[in-house]
Amino acid sequence: MPSTYDPENLFPCLSEDGAASARQAKNLAELAAIHAQRIARNHGERAQTALAAASPALQKIADLAREGKLDKAADEYMRDATQRYWLTLDVLRQRGDNDIAHEAAGTPPVLIYDHEVAMDGKTLPHPCNYVLLKIVPPKGVETHDWKRPYMIIDPRAGHGAGIGGFKSDSQVGVALHDGHPVYFCVFRPQPEPDQTLADVMRAEAEFLREIRRRHPDAPKPVVVGNCQGGWATLILAAANPDISGPLVINGAPVAAWSGRMGENPMRYNGGLLGGALPALLMSDLGAGVFDGAHLVSNFEGLNPGRNYFGKYYDLFAAPEKTRSSFLEFERWWGGFHFMNEAEITWIVRNIFVGNKLSRGEAHLERGRRIDLKAIRSPIIVFASKGDNITPPQQALNWIADTFTDEHEIRVRGHRIIYMVHEKVGHLGIFVSSSIAKKEHAEVTSTLKTIEALAPGLYEMTIDEQIGEGVDAHFRVSFTQRTMSELAGIDDSRGDEAQFGAVSRLSDLACEFYDIFARPFVQTSVSKASAEAARKMHPGRASRRMFSNENPLMDFAREEARRAEKARAPADPANPLLALEKIWANGMVQTLDFWRDMRDAAYEMTFFSIYGAPAMLRFGASHAWARTTVDAKDLAHLPEVEAVLLGIDRGGFAVAVIRMLILIAQARHQVRRDRLERSANVLSHDEPFASLGAEKRAALIREQSIIVEFAPEKAVETLPLLLTDPAERQRAIDVVDSIAGAVEEMEPHTLAMLRRIRSVLGLPRLGALTSGDPLESAQSAAQ
Structure with missing residues (x-):
């Protein structure tokens, strides 16, 4: 027992909690700095770009006003914008009708191929x-x-x-x-x-x-x-x-736990939204079926500027040009599918939360x-x-x-x-x-x-x-x-320990729900109520409200036809078009700014809750990191020892494969052209072709183990594999043809080729063989 009072020895958990609290404070400070710097930099640059783009447009408007032509430019712009508005609304109407027809057809795949x-x-x-x-x-x-x-x-x-x-x-x-x-x-x-x-x-x-x-x-x-x-x-x-x-x-x-701090906010959803419990609850409210529209809403929320405004503005800016591609993609994006409760629960528990x-x-x-x-x-x-x-x-x-x-x-x-x-x-x-x-x-x-x-x-x-x-x-x-x-x-990967508490809390919440709440939820839901809830989902309702199911769209369709007949696009040089685009970019940036602030709050909240010492202890049973093993310990695995026992046994095929692996290991890089030459020899030339794919794969694996754990003996025993001088020359010719031109080789490759030749008692490296020597020999024999 220590002679002096030492709180760290008496209460080790207090020391660990203190270190965890210090790490939590450090992480939160770093996160705050990361998000603040990124938001300030990105949105500052975008604001400067917008101001720079606005200056010429405003100057041109002032010039038009002095020349008395501003009213003409405004009339031209308003006519163009109004026509684009009705054309855009008609595209949204067509999207809604396409969704209805797509669902009626059973939501077939969107493949463009027969x-x-x-x-x-x-x-x-x-x-x-x-x-x-x-x-x-x-x-x-x-x-x-x-x-x-x-x-x-x-x-x-x-x-x-x-x-x-x-x-x-x-x-x-x-x-x-x-x-x-x-x-x-x-x-x-x-x-x-x-x-x-x-x-x-x-x-x-x-x-x-x-x-x-x-x-x-x-x-x-x-x-x-x-x-x-x-x-x-x-x-x-x-x-x-x-x-x-x-x-x-x-x-x-x-x-699913992995990601960089300051990025990838989607990984925090499990910790902040209840783990796997929402999937269970949504499945029960869907009468045992989980609606894929919920997943699509999650994806859209990752980029609200694009999904809630940007793609619609792109359509509005050029409805004739973008109509086809917009409808094509939206046919897939709105084709919601379903999963059974058992499927979505397994996915969430075993991948995204667990x-x-x-x-x-x-x-x-x-x-x-x-x-x-x-x-x-x-x-x-x-x-x-x-x-x-x-x-x-x-x-x-x-x-x-x-x-x-x-x-x-x-x-x-x-x-x-x-x-x-x-x-x-x-x-x-x-x-x-x-x-x-x-x-x-x-x-x-x-x-x-x-x-x-x-x-x-x-x-x-x-x-x-x-x-x-x-x-x-x-x-x-x-x-x-x-x-x-x-x-x-x-x-x-130190931050992943905090997801252990998320996983454990999720398991406990699901158990509690399953025992105490689930029977009441399930008995209160019918297939009719589940179907009504699905139809009211914002992902569906926001599309169908523009379809022909809405009688007001008849008027929009007629206006779109008139606009199409009278279509007169504004002059691309009209400064009001430039201001429109600047305004649209500003709307996207506003939504992006809200997203960035939300993501920062998400991450800061997550680490504030799950980085606490008590939470780390609570989740320790569900969070672990793999223990690394020294490579030397792998050499004692029975399968490795069995392969090494045969290091001096083999023949022509074994020797060629081993030499190719030795060269590849020497340069630590393989160019695909060399790999293609190697694959051609191993799959088409004898004696390799008759081995079959599985036997060739087994030989490559065995020789890789030998080169990995006994590289010196792998070279020294090559003469025992090739006892005939003619076989040695034929084998090195194959290796040379795969290795390619000498001038393209790295020093380590050249050194290994020279050493192999020396061990085999072959002449020094000279001009390498061109073409496939085995193929040439087989052709000559035929």
Whole structure:
């Protein structure tokens, strides 16, 4: 016992609470400074821009007044604005009518491609509302059954399906134009009775099996998951690791607690709005069905300036020009869909509030835990810094939550590639034509060769454009990354501990509600009252009020017809048009300012409540961080030890694969052109081609483990794998042809090639082989 009074030793919890209080005060001070500086900088710059734009317009108005022409300009502007008003109102009328017709037709997918039903989830033993469509290639586009098929899973986040094939320059379009058969997972508005996410997963697995039955000569299908379809894809692959090929995960919120302080306010909703309780309550008020319109309202609230004013002003500013695109997008945006209570509750509890999927604690059904480590397929993750719904931290931090470090990724044979865009927004990830033409096109090209990549964690970068127009292509490289480098996308993950209390409070609130309040709520709701509430939802009412169901719109339609016949746009140089645009920008900025102040208040309130010492203790059981393991400890895993025992056994195929991995490890980066050459040799030339994809993948994994844990012996034992001098020369010729021109090599690559030649007793490095030596030899033999 200490000889002097030491409060820290007597009451350690007081010391911990004091440190937590100090961190809380520090975080709040930093947050206040971050938000104040960002608001002052952004809105200050926008105000200055507005003032600078206003000065020429005001000066021109003054000039017109002196010249006696202002009344003419005003008349011209008023005529133009009035005509645009009636035309805009008519577009809103048409949007409302389109919504009614869309719902009457069963809210079909908004795909622009013709399609046919390949399989209906309603007919499966566990029925669900998912349907597999086969996309019919447009005229002039040919697909091949032997090429790897694609299956695209769209998000079921309030809207209907089809956004991934919304435009010709889209994920679907890119795959079709490259000759791949494309399938699309869509869903009906209403779920089947008692449908669960486990039923959906089983249906998607059966869809993949059906695709493989239709394309027996093709490699396993690529699965593309957009937004919530992304984590659904991970669950599908973890529960069924043998049925899919590479996975492409676009903007998927998997690690929902993650984000930067001062940004990403959506992650605080669970803590400030009651956790999973609102989802339970809304489902009960909906007679057991959760209305997707609630989710869409949440998305709209993230950017009120755009969603509540900006997009309507853009329509008003040029109704003739924007009518078609506005109605096209709004057809999808207003096609609200539904979920069963069990589905939305699982999503909220296991992802958005509980963060259990990322940490390996989620159970899809009783006794069935979802372990993302079980996935065997290569994974490409696409995120963007401009995504305010799924920031890069939420899209990527599940990797660090699942694996101890990059060494475990390699030991387990995983290939995880991530790409971070600088500015595209959430929907732009799967809607933008520019993304389809560049990023998605390069991902599609990469998927042809990804299985030749050695296991590991990589960042994919598009380094430079080569060529112009339709002939343009890009130089793509894959740089090996560590977990510490991946952590650089986040400021710190220390703030995630505060979400533990949110998760625990949510569980307690749901239990209390389930026991004491739920029976009364459920007995007070009927299907008729639930349907009436759905119709009165602002997302629907604000659209239908402009439809032909409103008799006042008959007058608006007639006025729009008159305006269209008498249309006389104002002179673009009219200064009143410039002032109108300045006013509109000011309205958007006002809403943006309110949003920024709201978000600041959101975050400050969250950290004030959940950063308190008592809350941190309360949530400690629900918040944890993965313990890192030293790479040396992984060397003692039984599977690693078994592989290392065979380090001196093998032959030509093993030796070539090992040498390629040694070179890749030496340079820590792989250019796609080299990867393509490697994939061509491994998939088309003997003795590799006859091994089959699974055996080749196993060899690549085994040799990666050897290079990882015994790099020196990996080189020194090469002569034991290649005992015949002619075989050694043939093997090094293959490696040289893949490595490429000497002048393009990095010093580490050259050093490794020279060392391999020396160990094998081969001549010094000279001019490298051009072309594929194995292919040449096979041609000569024939």
